[in-house]
Amino acid sequence: MNLRERIDTSPMSGYQWLIIALCVVLNALDGYDVLAMAFTAPGVGSEFHLDGGELGLLLSAGLMGMAAGSLLLAPFADLFGRRPLILLSVGLATAGMLLSATSGSATQLALWRVLTGLGVGGILACTTVIASEYASRRWRGLAIALYTAGYGIGATVGGLVAVTLQSSQGWRSVFLLGGVLTGVVLLLLAALLPESVQFLLTRQPRNALARVNTIATRIRQEPLTSLQGMADAARPTASNRVGDLFTAAHRRYTLLLWVAFFTLMFGFYFVNSWTPTLLVSAGLTEKQSVTVGIMLALGGTVGAILYGLLTSRWDSRRILIGFAVLSGVAMALFISATATLALAFAFGIAIGMLVNGCMAGLYTLAPSMYETQVRSTGVGWAIGIGRGGAILAPIAAGALLDAGWTAGTLYLAVGTLMLVCAACVALSRPRSATGVAVAAGV
Incomplete structure (x- = not known):
């Protein structure tokens, strides 16, 4: 070997x-x-x-x-x-x-x-x-x-x-x-x-x-x-240009990865930046909303490690899809759960765990989509496109609130984006015959 x-x-x-x-x-x-x-x-x-x-x-x-x-x-x-x-x-x-x-x-x-x-x-x-x-x-x-x-x-x-x-x-x-x-x-x-x-x-x-x-x-x-x-x-035939990400072997996977990163980072930064404010509007006190925000952070650290431990035994791509789907469902139910404080704390921990687990999953998946010579280019551009979602999330949420959207509607919409992320991951499994690295071993 x-x-x-x-x-x-x-x-x-x-x-x-x-x-x-x-x-x-x-x-x-x-x-x-x-x-x-x-x-x-x-x-x-x-x-x-x-x-x-x-x-x-x-x-x-x-x-x-x-x-x-x-x-x-x-x-x-x-x-x-x-x-x-x-x-x-x-x-x-x-x-x-x-x-x-x-x-x-x-x-x-x-x-x-x-x-x-x-x-x-x-x-x-x-x-x-x-x-x-x-x-x-x-x-x-x-x-x-x-x-x-x-x-x-x-x-x-x-x-x-x-x-x-x-x-x-x-x-x-x-x-x-x-x-x-x-x-x-x-x-x-x-x-x-x-x-x-x-x-x-x-x-x-x-x-x-x-x-x-x-x-x-x-x-x-x-x-x-x-x-x-x-x-x-x-050695590939192309020469380390961004255009190499759109060759026949890479085009589909590049676009799917970009959408996955954009939707995930949109959801990640929406949750982390707007949750305390939206919880106050949903009826919690400022102190309670800050506590839920802390639960998100704590859950995030646990969720990333939990994802890693699960992948040592099961397929990492399927676990990522599961985390993304569950995070979408949890977001859709989150605001309605705030009627019970303990339930709001539990959902805060769960959402933090699932969203951060998704982030760990995409970081694991991204390098496996490209050969060595374009790997940093591919990963860097995927993260860069994702940062666009991170920048847009706080601005878009504020604009939608001004337009009359409720906290529940916002979380439902972002939960839908997490399902889009799951779909992109499900469709992005590389074909080994193309020369693109498979997820099992970059």
């Missing part, structure tokens, strides 16, 4: 789990960044005298940067390697966080938020691929689930840190700490993160054999004697 097949079928080594842990930390940076901005928004708005619309644009700046990073930076990882792009992206995020702390105006802060988001978008496109490629077939679902759970961990820590720090040191200290922590992570990555084995085998950059064998030794695999023939067997 070749090295890729051995990684798929062998027990996971400590070094492989270390790589997964680094990816979890990188995703936690996303969570810290998003929640840090949300919690510091009142202080920022007060200092710069911003109205609601201006503050909303500032909150969206980071998400816009993330979308741009996923779309624009990801293709370079397929040309020059996952590791260099990750290091560059983390460097951009570090600079963006540190510069945010020095902002003298809302315009400057928005610019640095876009820069931070650009880095985070590039990180997410590559770390999803790295985590997937270094996990064995049996534990790939759990590895991606742990990676996904990193967002919730970073968000929780980011929120707690923001509340504590800004009360004594001001909102700038939150970004300063984030920049310092991101810089420390950059140093750890430079020392510990390897290049993608699959990239080295197929692209064969300078000293590829020596680099592959160093990695093979670390993951307790026999070294290779030659790379001859491996590049020719795997």
